[in-house]
Amino acid sequence: MSTLPTSRPSTPFAVVDRDRLQANIDRVARLAADRGQALRPHAKTHKCPQIAALQLEAGASGLTVATLGEAEVFADAGCTDLLIAYPVWWDADRAGRVAQLAARVRLAVGVDSVEAVQHLASLLGTAPGRPLAAPISPPTLPELVVEVDCGHHRSGCAPQDAGAVARAGVEAGFVVRGVFAFPGHSYTPTGREEVAEQEARDLAVAADSLRGAGILEPWVSGGSTPTVEHEGHGFDEVRPGVYVMGDAQQWELGTCSPADIALTVHATVVSHAGGRLVLDAGSKALGADRAGWATGFGRLLDHPEARIELLSEHHAVAVMSEGTELPPLGTEVRVVPNHACNAVNLTDELWVEVDGRLVESWPVAARGLNA
Amino acid sequence: MSTLPTSRPSTPFAVVDRDRLQANIDRVARLAADRGQALRPHAKTHKCPQIAALQLEAGASGLTVATLGEAEVFADAGCTDLLIAYPVWWDADRAGRVAQLAARVRLAVGVDSVEAVQHLASLLGTAPGRPLAAPISPPTLPELVVEVDCGHHRSGCAPQDAGAVARAGVEAGFVVRGVFAFPGHSYTPTGREEVAEQEARDLAVAADSLRGAGILEPWVSGGSTPTVEHEGHGFDEVRPGVYVMGDAQQWELGTCSPADIALTVHATVVSHAGGRLVLDAGSKALGADRAGWATGFGRLLDHPEARIELLSEHHAVAVMSEGTELPPLGTEVRVVPNHACNAVNLTDELWVEVDGRLVESWPVAARGLNA
Numbered sequence: 001m002s003t004l005p006t007s008r009p010s011t012p013f014a015v016v017d018r019d020r021l022q023a024n025i026d027r028v029a030r031l032a033a034d035r036g037q038a039l040r041p042h043a044k045t046h047k048c049p050q051i052a053a054l055q056l057e058a059g060a061s062g063l064t065v066a067t068l069g070e071a072e073v074f075a076d077a078g079c080t081d082l083l084i085a086y087p088v089w090w091d092a093d094r095a096g097r098v099a100q101l102a103a104r105v106r107l108a109v110g111v112d113s114v115e116a117v118q119h120l121a122s123l124l125g126t127a128p129g130r131p132l133a134a135p136i137s138p139p140t141l142p143e144l145v146v147e148v149d150c151g152h153h154r155s156g157c158a159p160q161d162a163g164a165v166a167r168a169g170v171e172a173g174f175v176v177r178g179v180f181a182f183p184g185h186s187y188t189p190t191g192r193e194e195v196a197e198q199e200a201r202d203l204a205v206a207a208d209s210l211r212g213a214g215i216l217e218p219w220v221s222g223g224s225t226p227t228v229e230h231e232g233h234g235f236d237e238v239r240p241g242v243y244v245m246g247d248a249q250q251w252e253l254g255t256c257s258p259a260d261i262a263l264t265v266h267a268t269v270v271s272h273a274g275g276r277l278v279l280d281a282g283s284k285a286l287g288a289d290r291a292g293w294a295t296g297f298g299r300l301l302d303h304p305e306a307r308i309e310l311l312s313e314h315h316a317v318a319v320m321s322e323g324t325e326l327p328p329l330g331t332e333v334r335v336v337p338n339h340a341c342n343a344v345n346l347t348d349e350l351w352v353e354v355d356g357r358l359v360e361s362w363p364v365a366a367r368g369l370n371a
Numbered sequence: 372m373s374t375l376p377t378s379r380p381s382t383p384f385a386v387v388d389r390d391r392l393q394a395n396i397d398r399v400a401r402l403a404a405d406r407g408q409a410l411r412p413h414a415k416t417h418k419c420p421q422i423a424a425l426q427l428e429a430g431a432s433g434l435t436v437a438t439l440g441e442a443e444v445f446a447d448a449g450c451t452d453l454l455i456a457y458p459v460w461w462d463a464d465r466a467g468r469v470a471q472l473a474a475r476v477r478l479a480v481g482v483d484s485v486e487a488v489q490h491l492a493s494l495l496g497t498a499p500g501r502p503l504a505a506p507i508s509p510p511t512l513p514e515l516v517v518e519v520d521c522g523h524h525r526s527g528c529a530p531q532d533a534g535a536v537a538r539a540g541v542e543a544g545f546v547v548r549g550v551f552a553f554p555g556h557s558y559t560p561t562g563r564e565e566v567a568e569q570e571a572r573d574l575a576v577a578a579d580s581l582r583g584a585g586i587l588e589p590w591v592s593g594g595s596t597p598t599v600e601h602e603g604h605g606f607d608e609v610r611p612g613v614y615v616m617g618d619a620q621q622w623e624l625g626t627c628s629p630a631d632i633a634l635t636v637h638a639t640v641v642s643h644a645g646g647r648l649v650l651d652a653g654s655k656a657l658g659a660d661r662a663g664w665a666t667g668f669g670r671l672l673d674h675p676e677a678r679i680e681l682l683s684e685h686h687a688v689a690v691m692s693e694g695t696e697l698p699p700l701g702t703e704v705r706v707v708p709n710h711a712c713n714a715v716n717l718t719d720e721l722w723v724e725v726d727g728r729l730v731e732s733w734p735v736a737a738r739g740l741n742a
Contacts, residue, residue, distance in 0.1 A: 011462075088641065371383065
């Protein structure tokens, strides 16, 4: 599963600081435990069985994933409790795979419309009054969790409509576990506490709506890294992802400090053209993410004043503050990607650093599994 | 090398329209041939040996790549003439690999500083007066091509400094082929002709500077997709990349029409939340690129009025024009990524479509090879 380094890899390469990673895992595990909540970290951030194992050892109740492919990887790696927090529109192939997966782990999948529930039911042969379309043995179904839009305006039904979606699930023979939301609009410099409050209110409305549909004890799941500190009362479960790594977005949002950042992409200074620092890590190593409020395309961990002002596929051009001497050509620097989840998805392996030494590499086993 | 589809893949998946691809290849091959220029397409756009083979069959003189890893893949696939158009800062491992590669193909590498030349010379044991540091058998050297900044302000020396870099190369025992530039500032809605003119002027200054250093017939290489139409006189070689695919950036720049776009990511409508179209292709399938002038995070090939206004890792939220009926849940739609090069790097295979049917898949053999 892991590889000992024979020689230092050529740049760019992704590195995880194992002590920082563990500290991040432990901090959020304690937070959830102190509040009596389940913690179901989103594994899309790391896509890596070794990191998932550390999260589960620290008390996570299971994992969140975004795709069926990710779910299969983490089930193969030994995780027995998975939530696909995404309103997958199932096709015949994926419906067969989800049934097989539900037969071997505790599995729940997201839904946000009556049509999506009926479509899945039809593919799995559970639609009321219908014979099995494609008989599955054992005929195991995933549980359903209703996705609710709590203000991010991505997917998710309106809170008051969650009961109708749940009712369709029950009628089709599914166990409906509860409701979930993702407060993605918390990725802004201000107002995260208000976002978490709105999320809690909307999930409470949705949970009431499920009670009206006969789901007497709906499970309430929420969370994102920027809001997790504020998601106490009203949440049975939280699902942050990025906290395990940290990234330049979280640094700029103030939800982590540079000392918490566990993921960097090591790059080499290849040029001083124009008096700037040109590094050999571009959007194919870092990702091209840049939120409107971000100050650049990434940060340098050891030069907090620097900003990556130009990013192309294999170049990051960083501007240092006035008067700073540029690190010499050939210097290896640590770049903090804006968005850890997309940076990890660009590499096949994460090098693990302990006390400044690369000790092994971990495969990004779920890289690229979008379906 | 290629795979016949057994069933239609689950979304999201990347598709190349073979007829459009061939038309793009032929159009630019004719353009360069009519002008008596060599065409050296940038293979970072597709990372795919099958597409490279079509380009070479249509008359390309060789390929451009950005990394040594890409060069090795295309050499293994049979390409015998490669330019690494990047000022790599070589380490011992890569220096050994580049020497091995130079022994089996015609190979040139980019340099933009005297120090970079001397560093490579030192690693390869060619530094004047020095014994071989690590004897290489056969002692084959890549040629050097001096990178010049023609206004994009990324890497590249000033045009008038190219001769000094070339002289260092000659003194270290390298053959110096000539000069190259990348006019990346042509990626703007206006002024592409002026950018090409500036590029030609700067490359002419650089070529003169090489003549002053004793390189009597310096080879002049330029180009990008937005400028290639304007790069006639003064260029021995052009190196466009994206033209082979087309993408939403080129569509918006007006350098291709929707009917030219050969690469799409097929996605499924998973939700109508909020009255918008939510698709299961996000930044992990499309890339997160969004230039300041772009109207969204990508386009829909069959709904040119739609814009992707919100993109996360597995969601693209598209807004249709007022009054348009949303395609039903479960509809497969064709998304045009903003930047083809980054989208291709996110998938292991390209599905090939002919007359609306998927006929095979081609491996993205150089995916992820950043070093």
